[in-house]
Amino acid sequence: MELNIEAIGKQYKRGTWSLRDFTLTLEPGVVGLLGPNGAGKSTLMNIVATLLKPSEGRVLWNGSDDPNALRRDLGYLPQHFGVYPNLSAIEFLQYMAALKGISAKAAKTRIAELLHLVNLEDAARRPIGGYSGGMRQRVGIAQALLNDPKLLIVDEPTVGLDPAERVRFRNLIADLATDRIIILSTHIVSDVEATAHTIALINKGHLLSYNTPDALLATMQGRVWDLTVTRDDLPYFKEQYLVSHMNQRPEGIQLRIVHDEAPASHAQITHPTLEDAFLGYTA
Amino acid sequence: MQIIQIAKADFLQRVRAPSFMIMLILTAILSTLFVPPLDANYAVLTLGEHRLRYNSVGIGLMFAFTISVLLSLFAFYIVRNTVQRDRQTRVGQIIATTQTSTVTYLIGKWASNLTLLSANLALMTIMAPIMQLLRAEVLTINIVQLVLLIWLVGLPVMSLVAGVAVLFETIPFLRGGFGNIAYFFVWTFSLASLGLIGTDLGISIYDPFGIAYPWFAVYAQPNAPSIQALNLLGGSTRLMPVLDVYPISWSLPAIIGRLSWMAAGAGVAVLGVIPFDRFAKPQGRKLVNLWEKLFPKQSAASGAKAFEVSRLTPLATDRVRSRFLSVIIAELRLLIKGQPWWWLVGLGGIVILGLLEPRPELMVAVTIWPVLVWSAQGNREKTHDTAALIYTTPHPVVRQLPATYLAGVILTAVLMSGFMLQLTLSGAWLALTSVLSGVLLIPALALALGTISGTARLFEISFLIWWYIALNASGFPALHPMLTDSPATIPVYLAVTAALLMVATLGRLRMVVQ
Numbered sequence: 001m002e003l004n005i006e007a008i009g010k011q012y013k014r015g016t017w018s019l020r021d022f023t024l025t026l027e028p029g030v031v032g033l034l035g036p037n038g039a040g041k042s043t044l045m046n047i048v049a050t051l052l053k054p055s056e057g058r059v060l061w062n063g064s065d066d067p068n069a070l071r072r073d074l075g076y077l078p079q080h081f082g083v084y085p086n087l088s089a090i091e092f093l094q095y096m097a098a099l100k101g102i103s104a105k106a107a108k109t110r111i112a113e114l115l116h117l118v119n120l121e122d123a124a125r126r127p128i129g130g131y132s133g134g135m136r137q138r139v140g141i142a143q144a145l146l147n148d149p150k151l152l153i154v155d156e157p158t159v160g161l162d163p164a165e166r167v168r169f170r171n172l173i174a175d176l177a178t179d180r181i182i183i184l185s186t187h188i189v190s191d192v193e194a195t196a197h198t199i200a201l202i203n204k205g206h207l208l209s210y211n212t213p214d215a216l217l218a219t220m221q222g223r224v225w226d227l228t229v230t231r232d233d234l235p236y237f238k239e240q241y242l243v244s245h246m247n248q249r250p251e252g253i254q255l256r257i258v259h260d261e262a263p264a265s266h267a268q269i270t271h272p273t274l275e276d277a278f279l280g281y282t283a
Numbered sequence: 284m285q286i287i288q289i290a291k292a293d294f295l296q297r298v299r300a301p302s303f304m305i306m307l308i309l310t311a312i313l314s315t316l317f318v319p320p321l322d323a324n325y326a327v328l329t330l331g332e333h334r335l336r337y338n339s340v341g342i343g344l345m346f347a348f349t350i351s352v353l354l355s356l357f358a359f360y361i362v363r364n365t366v367q368r369d370r371q372t373r374v375g376q377i378i379a380t381t382q383t384s385t386v387t388y389l390i391g392k393w394a395s396n397l398t399l400l401s402a403n404l405a406l407m408t409i410m411a412p413i414m415q416l417l418r419a420e421v422l423t424i425n426i427v428q429l430v431l432l433i434w435l436v437g438l439p440v441m442s443l444v445a446g447v448a449v450l451f452e453t454i455p456f457l458r459g460g461f462g463n464i465a466y467f468f469v470w471t472f473s474l475a476s477l478g479l480i481g482t483d484l485g486i487s488i489y490d491p492f493g494i495a496y497p498w499f500a501v502y503a504q505p506n507a508p509s510i511q512a513l514n515l516l517g518g519s520t521r522l523m524p525v526l527d528v529y530p531i532s533w534s535l536p537a538i539i540g541r542l543s544w545m546a547a548g549a550g551v552a553v554l555g556v557i558p559f560d561r562f563a564k565p566q567g568r569k570l571v572n573l574w575e576k577l578f579p580k581q582s583a584a585s586g587a588k589a590f591e592v593s594r595l596t597p598l599a600t601d602r603v604r605s606r607f608l609s610v611i612i613a614e615l616r617l618l619i620k621g622q623p624w625w626w627l628v629g630l631g632g633i634v635i636l637g638l639l640e641p642r643p644e645l646m647v648a649v650t651i652w653p654v655l656v657w658s659a660q661g662n663r664e665k666t667h668d669t670a671a672l673i674y675t676t677p678h679p680v681v682r683q684l685p686a687t688y689l690a691g692v693i694l695t696a697v698l699m700s701g702f703m704l705q706l707t708l709s710g711a712w713l714a715l716t717s718v719l720s721g722v723l724l725i726p727a728l729a730l731a732l733g734t735i736s737g738t739a740r741l742f743e744i745s746f747l748i749w750w751y752i753a754l755n756a757s758g759f760p761a762l763h764p765m766l767t768d769s770p771a772t773i774p775v776y777l778a779v780t781a782a783l784l785m786v787a788t789l790g791r792l793r794m795v796v797q
């Protein structure tokens with residue numbers, strides 16, 4: 001099981017490149033795509049999911065570039081998607097199961113189990129048109145898992161989920177990760193922290209770093225500083241340095257700063273977090 | 284001003300869509316057809332045998348009439364979904380929470396519709412003198428007459444259409460495809476009622492279409508032949524005699540009459556305040572609330588109950604393979620699913636009707652029943668934004684598209700099953716074959732038009748026009764495969780079907796990565 005993304009580039013209508021020379025080889029496990037708004041995460045995922053044609057480069061799934069071969073093994077949760085509002089969750093999943101080539105009998109058990117998994121059993125027979133945003137998102141998660149995909153692509157999957165559902169989803173991803181490739185995009189660092197085996201940092205269409213979380217943190221070692229400043233000095237520091245966190249304290253304002261050298265003589269080196277790495281690489 | 288801002292944003296959004304360019308190009312092409320060459324054997328306007336001389340008044344009249352009578356139909360479908368788009372993009376929900384009053388919002392939408400349609404009038408105003416010079420029957424151009432005819436007749440009509448379009452979108456049951464059908468009949472009946480207006484110039488201000496006044500002015504000309512039928516799109520096998528038309532003087536009451544109709548268009552839009560829900564949560568809200576009261580959701584605590592992926596029954600690999608039949612069944616269920624129970628009852632009624640009363644005209648008439656089901660074909664993925672889900676399943680072109688088509692064919696065959704059984708029993712093989720070609724043709728038309736336009740409207744309006752003409756042109760049974768049993772037309776219908784399927788396939792290929 002191997003996914004090769006080879007020198008992918010995407011240019012929308014003669015505009016600028018949303019993705020350029022993007023190369024990555026993935027093996028089973030969870031890769032977190034981390035990047036700011038407009039970085040090109042969805043563009044990349046749409047290309048891998050065979051929804052969008054790359055302007056250059058190609059995607060190989062187990063050595064083949066036949067999109068239908070990849071589609072057979074694919075589960076895809078897009079960032080934005082619609083549903084047929086008159087159908088119930090069960091009916092919609094039945095339809096998707098047929099399109100994915102699952103027999104009616106196998107689909108029946110599968111759908112019941114998935115609805116249980118995403119906690120939608122109670123609403124399963126109501127039209128999706130009346131669902132809340134988070135409930136719809138969970139229908140999307142269920143349809144992505146219908147065919148027991150070997151390649152699971154989820155674009156900002158936790159958007160709209162409440163904290164309890166978010167935890168459920170993270171656990172779900174962790175459970176699923178054993179024998180498949182999961183690509184998960186987000187700009188919520190804690191989602192990646194909880195589940196990702198590797199992290200691809202992406203900004204302005206370029207791959208900045210591809211590493212395990214530990215290795216990524218190691219590259220930030222010695223570049224994250226902790227210091228407390230007065231209210232008057234705050235504007236100066238905010239202007240000059242990359243501030244990753246602020247805290248109100250009785251003695252002043254505690255800042256977390258990402259910088260190669262100490263921003264002030266009384267600054268202390270502190271342990272980097274993924275949040276610091278994200279800012280350090282993409283700012 | 285707020286109204287202008289709303290209209291402007293809306294207008295820009297539309298002008299930047301490719302459909303705007305297509306509309307203008309079509310208008311330009313049609314404008315040339317409205318003024319056929321001097322030796323053509325048809326004319327857009329005829330008075331008895333006569334065609335109008337191609338001077339500025341004659342061309343102005345021809346353009347004014349086509350705007351008033353024809354564009355008034357299509358204009359509705361062009362500006363149809365401005366409120367609906369706000370609903371879909373959720374811009375509406377944002378607007379609803381601002382201070383914008385509903386009246387301001389509706390007038391803004393009306394103004395945007397009207398501006399868009401005015402672009403068409405402007406283009407026709409440019410095309411009119413060009414066509415006059417091109418045909419070169421009369422070379423002096425009277426720009427005042429042209430402008431007055433096109434805009435005094437056309438603008439109020441466009442204003443009314445713009446208003447009706449907004450009003451329809453505020454009324455829940457007219458919002459969707461049903462409204463598209465309803466408008467066709469509103470338009471037909473309003474045109475038919477034109478004949479009720481007397482020939483008195485004074486009362487012609489009651490004519491919303493604005494064509495009575497200039498037309499009576501032509502009748503009043505000394506050279507006009509004694510009262511003869513006015514025809515839109517008349518033809519003759521001989522060279523048509525030419526009627527000279529003199530400049531038309533617009534009286535003050537007539538101008539005020541036109542301006543009143545113009546204002547009435549905004550008034551119609553404002554009527555929408557009564558039914559408009561201001562983008563409250565879409566349909567089914569009350570039902571859902573009731574449901575939740577009856578069957579309260581389980582508490583959040585139980586929601587966090589443990590679960591394991593490992594408990595999922597694994598899918599045997601042979602369970603995942605291409606199953607064309609189950610995709611057809613799934614597509615068929617999708618067709619039927621959204622329909623209310625009475626629609627299915629009606630479908631059953633039609634089958635029985637076909638058995639009891641197998642008259643071809645009747646059978647063509649009832650094909651209006653599934654129009655909204657057919658029209659969802661081919662554009663469903665776009666309309667409901669499910670393309671990202673559907674087009675990433677295996678074989679969206681070679682498997683899903685044919686399945687969609689066949690589901691449509693099955694539905695049509697069921698609709699006609701009673702009729703076809705009767706034809707079989709009576710051994711009318713030719714008629715049966717022809718009906719079968721119709722069963723193949725209609726879903727192909729729906730699929731092709733839905734795929735290339737990305738909306739349901741194009742099929743709905745095309746189908747209605749075809750349906751209406753076929754039912755009314757009793758001399759031409761070949762216009763509809765269910766009316767004719769001539770062996771010559773069957774291959775034509777089959778060829779058209781094949782061409783339409785080709786169009787649908789190409790349209791789908793464009794949207795899907797190969």
Ligand SMILES: Nc1ncnc2c1ncn2[C@@H]1O[C@H](COP(=O)(O)OP(=O)(O)OP(=O)(O)O)[C@@H](O)[C@H]1O
Nearest residue numbers: 012018035036037038039040041042043044079187
């Ligand atoms: N359909 C499109 N047409 C033109 N440009 C587009 C289109 N889709 C995306 N882009 C551009 O491509 C770039 C990358 O967009 P993309 O949606 O991939 O970002 P993203 O990383 O998913 O962002 P987000 O976190 O906001 O979802 C952006 O600059 C965007 O403007």
Ligand SMILES: [Mg+2]
Nearest residue numbers: 041042043079
């Ligand atoms: Mg995105």
